[in-house]
Amino acid sequence: xxxxxxxxxxxxxIGYAFMGAxxxxxxxxxxxxxxxxxRPAMRVVAGRNPDGVAAAAEKLGWSxxxxxxxxxxxxxxxxxxxxxxxxxxxxxxxxxxxAAGKHVLCEKPLxxxxxxxxxxxxxxxxxxARGVVAMVGFTYRRVPAIQLARSLVEQxxxxxxxxxxxxxxxxxxxxxxxxxxxRLDKEKAGSGALGDIGAHIIDLTQFITGxxxxxxxxxxxxxxxxxPIAEDLSGLSGTAGTDMGPVTVDDAAVFLAELSGxxxxxxxATRFAHGRKNAIRIEINxxxxxxxxxxxxxxxLHFFDATEPSETGGFRRIVVTEPEHAYVANWWPAGxxxxxxxxxxxxxxxxxxxxxxxxxxxxxxxxGLYVQRVLDAVERSSHSRAGWTEV
Ligand code: SOE
Numbered sequence: 289x290x291x292x293x294x295x296x297x298x299x300x301x302i303g304y305a306f307m308g309a310x311x312x313x314x315x316x317x318x319x320x321x322x323x324x325x326x327r328p329a330m331r332v333v334a335g336r337n338p339d340g341v342a343a344a345a346e347k348l349g350w351s352x353x354x355x356x357x358x359x360x361x362x363x364x365x366x367x368x369x370x371x372x373x374x375x376x377x378x379x380x381x382x383x384x385x386x387a388a389g390k391h392v393l394c395e396k397p398l399x400x401x402x403x404x405x406x407x408x409x410x411x412x413x414x415x416x417a418r419g420v421v422a423m424v425g426f427t428y429r430r431v432p433a434i435q436l437a438r439s440l441v442e443q444x445x446x447x448x449x450x451x452x453x454x455x456x457x458x459x460x461x462x463x464x465x466x467x468x469x470x471r472l473d474k475e476k477a478g479s480g481a482l483g484d485i486g487a488h489i490i491d492l493t494q495f496i497t498g499x500x501x502x503x504x505x506x507x508x509x510x511x512x513x514x515x516p517i518a519e520d521l522s523g524l525s526g527t528a529g530t531d532m533g534p535v536t537v538d539d540a541a542v543f544l545a546e547l548s549g550x551x552x553x554x555x556x557a558t559r560f561a562h563g564r565k566n567a568i569r570i571e572i573n574x575x576x577x578x579x580x581x582x583x584x585x586x587x588x589l590h591f592f593d594a595t596e597p598s599e600t601g602g603f604r605r606i607v608v609t610e611p612e613h614a615y616v617a618n619w620w621p622a623g624x625x626x627x628x629x630x631x632x633x634x635x636x637x638x639x640x641x642x643x644x645x646x647x648x649x650x651x652x653x654x655x656g657l658y659v660q661r662v663l664d665a666v667e668r669s670s671h672s673r674a675g676w677t678e679v
Contacts, residue, residue: 297326297640300360302334302381303372304344305522307395311372311425312348314632321618322637325644332360357381361388368643371395374476375483379404382422382653386415391643392422393635397487397663398656400478405653405660412653423639423649424656426491428568430634432626433589435614436606437570437579438496440591447576447594449497452545452553454489454571456481457564460525461539464511467518467528472535480537482508483663486557490662491651492570493555496579499547500658505675506543506666510535511560543666546676566628578603587625 299315301308315328333350334357335341345353360366361384369385371378371394378399385392392412399405412422428434440446458481460466470476471484494500513535516528539560545553561567568583580590580603590603609625611617615634619626642649661679669677 294327296329297643298329298331298363298365298367299370300332300334300354300357300363300366300368301330301350301370301372302357303374303395304333304335304341304348305372306524307425308333308344308372309348310427310629310632311370311393311395312350313629314634314636315370316349317629317633318636318640321633324637324640326640328636328640329365331366334360358384361385361390367391368393374470375400375478376476379408382408383411386411386420386422389415389418389420391420391639393425393639394422394653394656395425396491396656396659397478397483398424398653398660400483402657402660402664405657409653409657416648419646421639421643421648422653423635423642424651424653425635426488426495426651426655426659427631427635428488428492428583429495429651430615430631430638431583431586432613432616433581433586433606433608434492434496436589436608437572437581438498440579441496441498441572441574445577445591445593446572446574446579449499449547449549449551449572449574451571451573452493452497452547452551453569454493454553455556455567455569456485456489456558457556457561457567457569458485458559459562459564461512461559462562465516465528467526468515468521468533468535469518469523469526470521471524472515472537474536477537479663479667480508480510480535480539480541481557481559482538482541482666484557485559486541486555486666487659487663489555489557489568489570490659491655492568493553493572494658495651496570497547497549497551497572499549499551500679501545501553501662502548502679503546503676504543504662504665504669504679505677506541506669508538508667508670509540510537511539541666541670543669545662586627
């Protein structure tokens with residue numbers, strides 16, 4: 289479609305730190321590599337600090353900056369609100385945006401509590417009846433190897449799934465002097481490793497297996513209870529100041545899970561795994577075979593087909609960089625591989641396509657609500673120390 293005649297989708301993004309930069313990359317890149325049915329126009333980025341948000345607009349490619357997200361909802365040239373703020377503002381922004389008839393993309397986890405997530409999912413259902421859509425940003429679903437994993441499960445290549453093993457391991461807090469930022473503040477973030485990264489592996493394993501987690505037994509732990517307050521609270525790490533402040537979230541979360549299709553799960557999320565940078569490790573065993581994935585080698589999926597003769601059997605290392613694999617044909621010649629940022633581009637592609645086609649994008653706010661319920665059940669189980677807890 290020629291860009292002159294193509295209809296635009298006016299986008300405003302709220303928040304401009306790490307996730308804002310990643311989402312901007314998605315909005316900027318998608319129309320250059322994919323043939324989109326609507327042309328995203330990066331109209332406004334909003335944030336509280338006037339200088340900071342103006343600089344972000346310039347750097348990230350937004351036409352304007354604003355210090356008032358609510359004013360954006362009154363503008364006819366804005367069709368979609370992209371929420372990249374900490375979790376404590378997701379509910380208010382999403383509810384107001386949906387009520388104003390704006391499509392919404394919201395960073396994960398959907399909210400800071402089940403009650404907020406429920407309100408958001410209900411609002412998304414009402415909005416859908418008016419043709420307004422909402423999506424939650426579980427971006428890793430859009431890694432080609434993850435798409436292949438889901439497809440193999442759907443094709444029955446794993447048979448009945450018995451084991452789900454999932455870890456999300458980072459190490460950016462392993463140093464006890466690493467500074468206190470918003471991600472360590474329960475008021476802002478809702479929870480720590482559990483919601484920030486545990487939410488991803490909950491979503492991913494449910495997505496790949498098609499099963500929902502129904503019961504959990506978990507334990508949360510905070511290893512370092514006080515840290516130097518960061519000079520800039522909005523970043524991921526940053527420079528430590530001289531004053532100390534309390535860490536009010538978990539540093540690590542582990543839990544056992546039962547899944548709706550009969551599988552047993554073992555989950556671990558931590559920011560204290562020295563040497564593990566962004567290791568999302570998923571291993572699934574079924575009656576006909578196994579899958580293994582590690583985001584630190586994200587262009588590869590390991591597949592073991594137990595129906596093959598054992599003499600020549602073994603884990604097959606599938607390099608997921610071919611045009612047959614999801615999203616790949618739009619990028620580089622076969623074999624060249626993708627990175628962290630591509631998921632954000634694919635997220636834009638799928639969202640814009642759904643809007644243009646009048647379908648509902650996934651993961652929906654209801655999917656986000658379900659993940660929130662799992663997070664809540666893990667917290668309840670850990671606090672009560674009572675073991676198995678229903679989601
Ligand atoms: C920090 O742990 C973080 O940035 C998460 O918030 C993101 O969701 C993940 O993609 C990378 O790690």
